[in-house]
Amino acid sequence: MTAVDPAQLKLLTDLIEQRFGLTFQGIRQEILASKLGPRLRELRLTSVRDYYHFLRFHPDAESELARLPAMVTNNETYFFRETHQFDLLIGQVIPERRQTLRDRPLRLLSAGCSSGEEPYSLSIALHESGLAAAGISWEIDACDLNPERIARAQAGLYTESSLRACDETARRRYFVPEPQGYRLRPKYRAGVRCFQANLVAPQGTLGWSVYDAILCRNLLIYVGEEAFASVIQLFTRSLLPGGYLFLGHSESLLDRKTAFAPVMMNGGVVYRKREAA
Amino acid sequence: MTSPAERLTALEAAAQGANGQRAILLALEDEAPSVRDRAIRLAARYVEPSVLGALVADGERAIRRNAGLSALERQGPYAVPHLLVMLRDPDPELVMFALQTLARIGYLPAGPAVLPLLRHRDPNVAQAAIEAVGQLREASAVPVLLELVNGDLWLQLAAINALGAIGAPEAVGPLVALVPDSVLAEPAVQALRSIAAPDSLEALLAVLPRVEERTLLDPLLLAIGVVIDFHPDPVPTCLLAGPTLAATGRLMSCLSQILAEPATDFDIGDSLQRAVATLVAAAGLAALEPALLSQLASAPEAGWIEGVFRRFPEGLAVRRDRWLADARPETRSGVLRAARFDTGDLPLLLASLDDPEPAVRAAACYAVGRLGLDSAAPMLAERLRRGEAPERVAAAQALGRLSADALAELNACLEPDGDEAVLLAALKILADRPVRALESAVFRLAEDRRPAVRRAGLRAAARLDGSRSDVLLLRALADRSQATQVEALDLLVSRGGEQSLAVLTAMLGTADSLRFHVIRALGQCRAARAADKLRAMFGECGPHERLQIVAALAQIAPPWLGEFLHQRLADPEIDMARLAAEGLADLADERALATLVTLADHPDWGIRHAVARGLQSGAHLASQHVLLTLVRDVEPVVASTARLSLDRLSPEVVRIPA
Numbered sequence: 001m002t003a004v005d006p007a008q009l010k011l012l013t014d015l016i017e018q019r020f021g022l023t024f025q026g027i028r029q030e031i032l033a034s035k036l037g038p039r040l041r042e043l044r045l046t047s048v049r050d051y052y053h054f055l056r057f058h059p060d061a062e063s064e065l066a067r068l069p070a071m072v073t074n075n076e077t078y079f080f081r082e083t084h085q086f087d088l089l090i091g092q093v094i095p096e097r098r099q100t101l102r103d104r105p106l107r108l109l110s111a112g113c114s115s116g117e118e119p120y121s122l123s124i125a126l127h128e129s130g131l132a133a134a135g136i137s138w139e140i141d142a143c144d145l146n147p148e149r150i151a152r153a154q155a156g157l158y159t160e161s162s163l164r165a166c167d168e169t170a171r172r173r174y175f176v177p178e179p180q181g182y183r184l185r186p187k188y189r190a191g192v193r194c195f196q197a198n199l200v201a202p203q204g205t206l207g208w209s210v211y212d213a214i215l216c217r218n219l220l221i222y223v224g225e226e227a228f229a230s231v232i233q234l235f236t237r238s239l240l241p242g243g244y245l246f247l248g249h250s251e252s253l254l255d256r257k258t259a260f261a262p263v264m265m266n267g268g269v270v271y272r273k274r275e276a277a
Numbered sequence: 278m279t280s281p282a283e284r285l286t287a288l289e290a291a292a293q294g295a296n297g298q299r300a301i302l303l304a305l306e307d308e309a310p311s312v313r314d315r316a317i318r319l320a321a322r323y324v325e326p327s328v329l330g331a332l333v334a335d336g337e338r339a340i341r342r343n344a345g346l347s348a349l350e351r352q353g354p355y356a357v358p359h360l361l362v363m364l365r366d367p368d369p370e371l372v373m374f375a376l377q378t379l380a381r382i383g384y385l386p387a388g389p390a391v392l393p394l395l396r397h398r399d400p401n402v403a404q405a406a407i408e409a410v411g412q413l414r415e416a417s418a419v420p421v422l423l424e425l426v427n428g429d430l431w432l433q434l435a436a437i438n439a440l441g442a443i444g445a446p447e448a449v450g451p452l453v454a455l456v457p458d459s460v461l462a463e464p465a466v467q468a469l470r471s472i473a474a475p476d477s478l479e480a481l482l483a484v485l486p487r488v489e490e491r492t493l494l495d496p497l498l499l500a501i502g503v504v505i506d507f508h509p510d511p512v513p514t515c516l517l518a519g520p521t522l523a524a525t526g527r528l529m530s531c532l533s534q535i536l537a538e539p540a541t542d543f544d545i546g547d548s549l550q551r552a553v554a555t556l557v558a559a560a561g562l563a564a565l566e567p568a569l570l571s572q573l574a575s576a577p578e579a580g581w582i583e584g585v586f587r588r589f590p591e592g593l594a595v596r597r598d599r600w601l602a603d604a605r606p607e608t609r610s611g612v613l614r615a616a617r618f619d620t621g622d623l624p625l626l627l628a629s630l631d632d633p634e635p636a637v638r639a640a641a642c643y644a645v646g647r648l649g650l651d652s653a654a655p656m657l658a659e660r661l662r663r664g665e666a667p668e669r670v671a672a673a674q675a676l677g678r679l680s681a682d683a684l685a686e687l688n689a690c691l692e693p694d695g696d697e698a699v700l701l702a703a704l705k706i707l708a709d710r711p712v713r714a715l716e717s718a719v720f721r722l723a724e725d726r727r728p729a730v731r732r733a734g735l736r737a738a739a740r741l742d743g744s745r746s747d748v749l750l751l752r753a754l755a756d757r758s759q760a761t762q763v764e765a766l767d768l769l770v771s772r773g774g775e776q777s778l779a780v781l782t783a784m785l786g787t788a789d790s791l792r793f794h795v796i797r798a799l800g801q802c803r804a805a806r807a808a809d810k811l812r813a814m815f816g817e818c819g820p821h822e823r824l825q826i827v828a829a830l831a832q833i834a835p836p837w838l839g840e841f842l843h844q845r846l847a848d849p850e851i852d853m854a855r856l857a858a859e860g861l862a863d864l865a866d867e868r869a870l871a872t873l874v875t876l877a878d879h880p881d882w883g884i885r886h887a888v889a890r891g892l893q894s895g896a897h898l899a900s901q902h903v904l905l906t907l908v909r910d911v912e913p914v915v916a917s918t919a920r921l922s923l924d925r926l927s928p929e930v931v932r933i934p935a
Binding site: 006010011044046050052053054056057058059225226 | 311821
């Protein structure tokens with residue numbers, strides 16, 4: 001695709017932000033344009049403005065809108081990606097909350113879970129940590145905006161690309177090979193609940209004061225100022241007092257007034273909900 | 278305490294009211310960045326530069342000062358006259374800010390006004406002035422800048438950067454003298470890269486063996502790469518330097534390392550590898566050729582290396598046969614891709630076609646194709662049918678270079694029920710190079726049971742003259758797959774012809790989902806005969822088709838288009854009004870321009886954007902006046918388009934005070 005008219009791109013990005021709370025500024029506009037190129041060719045549309053009109057007025061607009069978030073966001077993920085935060089969770093957060101976990105399960109949320117690689121990796125990590133032997137159980141909720149990705153997560157069937165960080169031992173231990181790919185063993189899928197949710201417009205899909213920790217990595221980079229504040233509000237409500245929020249490398253609450261206090265753990269910053277918030 | 282969202286709403290509501298300026302100025306100091314940012318946009322639009330200048334002059338309130346500077350910058354050329362007045366202020370800090378803002382606005386006619394400040398007694402002002410003449414590319418500043426290159430360190434640095442930004446070739450000598458031992462060597466090299474003067478090549482190559490640190494070596498290589506690219510005949514100079522470079526072991530080791538390292542920063546890493554490759558090819562650095570050839574053979578994104586060797590073939594030509602016999606298949610593949618061969622070399626290439634490695638055989642196919650020898654067609658067709666995957670692709674590409682007569686050999690690859698990949702490759706060649714002798718086979722495949730083959734067949738059939746192709750394509754409009762229908766539609770449009778247009782126009786009478794594409798196609802082929810029908814059906818269509826009709830009519834441009842678009846401006850659907858305004862911007866006749874001028878204050882940014890774009894064609898004062906307002910628009914996309922239009926309309930649109 002050649003350089004896209006910025007005004008046409010604004011039509012589209014405004015629509016995406018309005019509809020999904022996702023923002024595209026600066027270089028990310030170019031990335032958006034390049035991701036849309038193949039789809040425009042498929043639909044035989046010659047400009048981003050034509051595509052915007054398609055999304056607003058065409059009889060097939062709703063089905064096109066449904067696939068749009070997956071098309072324009074990075075769904076690149078795989079098992080055991082950036083597991084150091086799992087180590088912090090298991091090594092520091094859970095011991096700190098151990099007293100409260102005698103009578104109830106540990107509750108975690110993987111927000112923006114794509115096709116499930118993150119929550120299932122977390123599930124595997126929790127199994128491997130020996131917490132069950134110590135009498136601690138857990139429940140993992142996992143949500144994503146895109147229903148197709150959620151369906152893939154629920155099926156638990158993965159291709160080679162999702163297993164790129166798995167050595168042979170890990171493949172044998174956690175997956176069952178099938179003709180279409182690798183199926184995660186039921187033991188690791190148990191206790192993980194995957195559901196579709198738009199966190200910008202949650203419509204009650206997350207409960208109040210439910211979670212001990214929320215992992216939301218590389219999702220907030222896609223949302224605008226207003227949506228960012230709204231998602232953080234939602235997390236504030238959904239976390240238990242003293243609960244933890246794990247963000248991606250390029251996401252931060254440091255320059256914002258929120259109910260979270262930054263905590264340094266092994267050189268990384270995580271955010272702890274203030275007890276009184 | 279209200280929330281930022283509430284304060285934003287209040288600001289928007291107040292901005293254009295009686296106390297708008299007060300509200301905006303207060304909001305410039307709001308604690309929330311989102312409110313401040315909006316206030317800056319509004320200040321650029323509704324607050325005069327003199328008022329903003331006063332904010333900048335008040336050094337006690339840093340947040341407000343910064344906001345004032347940002348707003349002045351957003352005002353662009355509109356703020357320039359006042360910024361030039363600020364240059365005469367006794368406060369050096371204010372003068373410095375004005376210079377920095379002028380530089381960022383980049384309004385070139387302001388350059389001469391900065392010259393008297395180049396030697397200002399306050400070093401910060403002098404530095405800002407030097408940077409400004411660089412940004413404003415003020416060539417008349419070069420003599421003073423050359424003197425400053427030998428002055429105070431900070432001014433030296435600024436002067437070097439400015440000379441680079443201006444692209445002053447007379448600076449080459451003084452800049453080269455700073456490399457490699459001066460503390461300013463790196464900026465000097467950066468400037469030499471920007472200047473890219475052919476005269477600098479010899480000096481840069483001479484310095485290269487003396488540079489030891491990567492921090493200087495990398496920018497120096499980048500500079501050499503650019504200078505070679507822009508040089509009309511760099512090879513003699515490079516070949517002369519080659520032996521010395523090749524004999525400098527440490528340098529060769531660094532170059533080898535650069536070629537091998539993955540690019541951590543894509544742009545810089547990629548450019549650096551290109552620069553090294555250019556140097557290797559142009560200077561004939563034999564020891565590094567295998568690494569480049571290997572990269573060409575194994576990395577799909579390294580196709581550019583072939584272009585480098587083709588531009589500088591001399592070095593590789595000497596060693597071609599040696600690399601063909603190399604033990605590493607990557608080297609053999611690479612040299613087959615990159616080196617020159619002529620018809621006398623055919624036996625050499627045929628030998629490579631029997632290489633044990635499929636990748637080398639594929640590269641040999643590619644090299645044979647570059648010879649353009651029709652006699653090679655049967656052998657290439659055979660590879661296309663029976664070769665391994667890489668050979669098939671290369672054979673198809675090679676066949677595509679041969680004459681239409683030679684392509685008759687493809688008949689053997691067009692058997693019904695043939696392998697789909699082979700059929701698609703053969704049909705792709707025939708879609709580029711139609712062959713009458715293969716017509717029957719192509720028509721048969723255009724009705725194949727496999728949709729992908731059918732579509733490829735249609736593409737090849739569309740390149741054949743005669744009514745049989747038209748009939749086939751018209752029949753495909755009723756194909757069971759809509760993708761094939763739409764493909765057929767586009768192919769019909771690409772063929773043109775009265776019969777196709779008549780059929781397409783008639784199809785407007787149907788109300789199925791294909792009609793949307795038919796409208797689009799009629800617009801693309803500027804079918805004047807369809808214009809009246811499109812206008813007549815406008816009222817009875819759904820919104821998506823109505824928008825498509827307006828877009829199609831804007832392409833067809835019937836005589837009544839202006840009137841039609843004017844009517845659409847009043848459409849309650851804002852996207853329809855936007856499209857009409859964009860249509861008027863394209864039309865740009867006198868009436869359209871007069872209408873656009875009246876829309877400059879429209880509440881919708883999309884309409885204002887069309888005004889900003891359309892007025893680049895209006896060579897009268899009203900257009901300039903409107904554009905000077907739109908250049909300060911609250912929507913950055915409108916402001917930047919207005920700035921482009923303003924620059925095109927008149928390079929000196931605001932008066933520079935004497």
